[in-house]
Each structure stands twice: as structure tokens, then as C-alpha cells.
Amino acid sequence: MAALQYRSDHFMEAVHELVSEHAATFTFAGLANVLWSCAALESKPELSDLVAAAAVQLSEPLPADLVRMAWAFARLGKRDPTFIELLKRQVEVIPRLDSILLPDLAWALLKLQATDGAVLQKxxxxxxxxxxxxxxxxxxxxxxxxANQADTAQLDGLLSRCAxxxxxxxxxxxDSSILALDWLLQSVNVPEDAGRLRDAVATQVASRRLDNSNLEKMFSDEGSCLRLPASEGNLIATI
Incomplete structure (x- = not known):
């Protein structure tokens, strides 16, 4: 339902009642899916307290479930201290995270103000x-x-890999990816070896006749998070 962007207040009331009464019986993945649905549908943010209390009692989550829950807390603007401690602890011990999960995790950590030195290095x-x-x-x-104050040389390295x-x-x-790259390249000092990408993006913007007149509003801060995570594009949240 959330992946289809269909909102039913009656359904969300039923979910709220179910979680309120049976949160302790949910898996971490189930809790993550519930909160992700609330965030995607902008409904029932108060469920975050119940989800956090239940989640911290469970065993180590899978990275995808952890990132899904972190994105949801960040999207709802809920800085639950118990979940943030769990998140930071888990991030530090994950041996390797799938690339597709990293952008949403980095954004969530930023919005939750959960990026200390050890987490940033990880x-x-x-x-x-x-x-x-x-x-x-x-x-x-x-x-x-x-935004998390990463070293300029490391950011240049990422820009070179991107290019x-x-x-x-x-x-x-x-088109959304082209405009996102356009905004990225306007927002940073582009290293020399990424110059070709800047020119190629400008060509794509012109040939597709894309409107890049208000990219700051589209992508900065809150704007960039209004998309659903790419990793969740085909998810139908279940509990």
C-alpha cells in the first residue's frame, strides 16, 4: 500500500491498534515496514515510540531493515534516543553494506544527528x-x-568515482537522476577529472529540456528526502 502511495486512514488506524497491542510479537523487519509505511504515507508518526521501544529489544537486525527503519525515523523527524543508540552501534559493526543502502543511511544519520566520529569514519x-x-x-x-563534515579529499574521491x-x-x-546530478555538481567544487560529467549533464539537461531553474528547492535538505528510497521502489510493506 505504501509503495503504491495509497493512503487509507481506516487501514492506518487498524495498523496503529495492531502495533499498540502486539508490538512485542513483531520481527524487526515487520516493525521497520510499519514505520516505513507511516513515513511514506505521512501518517501515524506517534507509532515511532512504540516501534522504537519494541525494536531495541530484538536481536541484531539485517542491514536493509535497519536502514529502512532509520530512514523512516528521519523522514518523520523523530529522534528517539534509544533507537539512535541502536543505530550507531549497529552501523559500527556492519562489515559491508550494499551500495544501494548507503545514501539513505547517510541521509538518515544526518537528519537524526547521529553521526559522531566513529560512525562518520564507518x-x-x-x-x-x-x-x-x-x-x-x-x-x-x-x-x-x-554536511557531516567529511574530508574534502575523500569527497573528491567519491565525485571522481561518480564521474x-x-x-x-x-x-x-x-530525468530525476539527471537533475540530481546537476544539483550535486552545482553544490560542490568539482575535481578536474569530474569535469566531463558536468559537461555531459549540462548536455542532457538541454537536450531533454529539463527545468533546472529551482534545483535548490527540489533537492536541498527536506526536498531530497521526499523521494522514497530507491531500494524500496517495489516494496509493499507487510507486517
Whole structure:
């Protein structure tokens, strides 16, 4: 239902009642899906307290479920201290995170103000292994790391990796990804080896006749998070 962007107040009331009465019986994945649905549908933010209380009692979550829940807390603007401690603890011990999860995790940590030195270093270590993202993913990851005060040299390295992957793939990218890359390249000092990407993005914007006159409103801060995470594009949340 959430993936289809269909909102039913009656359904969400039933979910609220179910979680209120049976939160202790949910798996971590089930709790993450419930909260993700609330965030995606902008409904029942008060469920976050119940979800956090139940989640911290469970065993170690799968990385995808952890990121899904973190994104939902951040999207709802809920800085639950118990969940944030769980999140930071888990991020520090994850051996390797799928590249597609990193942008949403970096953004969630930024919005939850949960990026201390150890967590930031872990994010940078993980980001250094990224080989493939879409334009929206690269924008979210790099700008979130920059906002978290990542080292300029490391950000330049990520921009170079982004350019190496994306320059030849722009014709296959969605319009939203082209505009995201346009905003990214306007927002940072572009290293010399990423200059070709900037020119190629400008060509795509012109040839597709895309409106890039208000990218700051579209992508900065809250704007960039209004998309659903790419990793959840086909998810129908279940409990």
C-alpha cells in the first residue's frame, strides 16, 4: 500500500491498534515496514515510540531493515534516543553494506544527528567501496557526507568515482537522476577529472529540456528526502 502511495486512514488506524497491542510479537523487519509505511504515507508518526521501544529489544537486525527503519525515523523527524543508540552501534559493526543502502543511511544519520566520529569514519569506509549508484543516490550520499563534515579529499574521491560510472550512463538515467546530478555538481567544487560529467549533464539537461531553474528547492535538505528510497521502489510493506 505504501509503495503504491495509497493512503487509507481506516487501514492506518487498524495498523496503529495492531502495533499498540502486539508490538512485542513483531520481527524487526515487520516493525521497520510499519514505520516505513507511516513515513511514506505521512501518517501515524506517534507509532515511532512504540516501534522504537519494541525494536531495541530484538536481536541484531539485517542491514536493509535497519536502514529502512532509520530512514523512516528521519523522514518523520523523530529522534528517539534509544533507537539512535541502536543505530550507531549497529552501523559500527556492519562489515559491508550494499551500495544501494548507503545514501539513505547517510541521509538518515544526518537528519537524526547521529553521526559522531566513529560512525562518520564507518560511512566513509563503506562509501569508498561504492561502485554503482544512480544520480539520485550519488547526490544524496555525497551531499549527506559533506554536511557531516567529511574530508574534502575523500569527497573528491567519491565525485571522481561518480564521474567514472555516470558519464557514459547518462542517456539511460531518469530525468530525476539527471537533475540530481546537476544539483550535486552545482553544490560542490568539482575535481578536474569530474569535469566531463558536468559537461555531459549540462548536455542532457538541454537536450531533454529539463527545468533546472529551482534545483535548490527540489533537492536541498527536506526536498531530497521526499523521494522514497530507491531500494524500496517495489516494496509493499507487510507486517
Amino acid at each position: 560511512l566513509l569506509d563503506q562509501a569508498g567501496r561504492v561502485s554503482k549508484l544512480d544520480g539520485m543516490g550519488w547526490m544524496t550520499l555525497i551531499l549527506a557526507l559533506r 567514472a560510472q555516470m558519464t557514459g550512463e547518462l542517456p539511460q538515467q531518469a
